[in-house]
Amino acid sequence: MAYSDKVLDHYENPRNVGALDKNDDHVGTGMVGAPACGDVMKLQIRVNDDGIIEDAKFKTYGCGSAIASSSLVTEWLKGKNLDQAMTIKNSDIAEELALPPVKIHCSVLAEDAIKAAIADLKQKQAA
Amino acid sequence: MSQTHFQLFNLPQAFAIDLAVLDTQYRRLQSEVHPDRFASASDAEKRQSLQLATQANDAYQTLKDPLQRGRYLLQLKGIDTLEESNTAMPTAFLMQQMEWREAIEDAQNMAQLEVLQQDLREKFNSLCAKLQAALDQSHDDKMATEAVRQLSFMDKLLNEIDQAMELIET
Numbered sequence: 001m002a003y004s005d006k007v008l009d010h011y012e013n014p015r016n017v018g019a020l021d022k023n024d025d026h027v028g029t030g031m032v033g034a035p036a037c038g039d040v041m042k043l044q045i046r047v048n049d050d051g052i053i054e055d056a057k058f059k060t061y062g063c064g065s066a067i068a069s070s071s072l073v074t075e076w077l078k079g080k081n082l083d084q085a086m087t088i089k090n091s092d093i094a095e096e097l098a099l100p101p102v103k104i105h106c107s108v109l110a111e112d113a114i115k116a117a118i119a120d121l122k123q124k125q126a127a
Numbered sequence: 128m129s130q131t132h133f134q135l136f137n138l139p140q141a142f143a144i145d146l147a148v149l150d151t152q153y154r155r156l157q158s159e160v161h162p163d164r165f166a167s168a169s170d171a172e173k174r175q176s177l178q179l180a181t182q183a184n185d186a187y188q189t190l191k192d193p194l195q196r197g198r199y200l201l202q203l204k205g206i207d208t209l210e211e212s213n214t215a216m217p218t219a220f221l222m223q224q225m226e227w228r229e230a231i232e233d234a235q236n237m238a239q240l241e242v243l244q245q246d247l248r249e250k251f252n253s254l255c256a257k258l259q260a261a262l263d264q265s266h267d268d269k270m271a272t273e274a275v276r277q278l279s280f281m282d283k284l285l286n287e288i289d290q291a292m293e294l295i296e297t
Contacts, residue, residue, distance in 0.1 A: 034211065035275075105212070108211075
């Protein structure tokens with residue numbers, strides 16, 4: 001299957017690959033996986049004291065579309081507050097990357113990873 | 128009302144099935160609907176036999192494979208395992224998936240891959256045992272669904288390792 005130029009760009013030059021300290025109170029970690037393709041995605045965000053996301057990192061094992069989806073959202077997340085981050089929809093990701101219908105679940109994975117990371121952060125900060 | 132794959136082969140509707148019986152029944156059915164036997168039959172009969180042959184193929188492929196068989200049994204109960212849309216999995220399970228993926232990537236030689244493959248097969252088999260217990264004994268649909276979802280990951284990992292082995296061999 002042919003990947004779009006944007007998918008190829010993120011796949012060949014993924015942004016923000018890596019890890020943040022998961023024990024840091026300002027770091028939220030989201031881990032999700034799609035059984036249908038066996039893809040596993042870890043997404044981490046770090047917020048500053050004003051609640052703005054200042055860093056985002058990911059590690060994804062999966063197809064090019066899954067890697068591109070996670071790479072793209074790490075770029076989108078930086079500079080947003082948590083409420084803004086929650087509004088990122090899988091359809092936005094799919095549209096930006098021109099994902100074909102069979103790869104929509106890769107963008108679902110990225111959206112769910114954001115939600116999981118935010119939930120983890122909120123749980124930590126409430127504790 | 129159409130027949131289930133189990134009914135087609137006269138098998139009990141359960142996860143634990145006798146694969147030798149499945150093979151025998153499949154071959155018997157295939158010979159019954161073989162096109163040669165319908166050379167002088169009417170078009171309607173030919174169509175019907177072809178349809179049955181296709182169904183027998185699908186049914187055989189589904190029942191032969193433990194993951195597909197488990198998923199199909201849940202489908203018959205009206206349960207969708209949501210393998211495309213539900214991405215929530217136990218964190219420890221996903222961590223282990225990542226570690227295995229890293230290990231496959233880092234493996235330098237066939238011996239290391241074989242050790243990994245052994246680990247993965249053990250995990251696959253223990254999940255099959257869990258699936259069988261959930262479907263045939265405790266009738267715990269939630270546990271069966273989770274086992275199918277996890278088996279799906281293991282199935283993909285085993286494919287990954289096959290590919291890694293091919294790369295090393297060539």
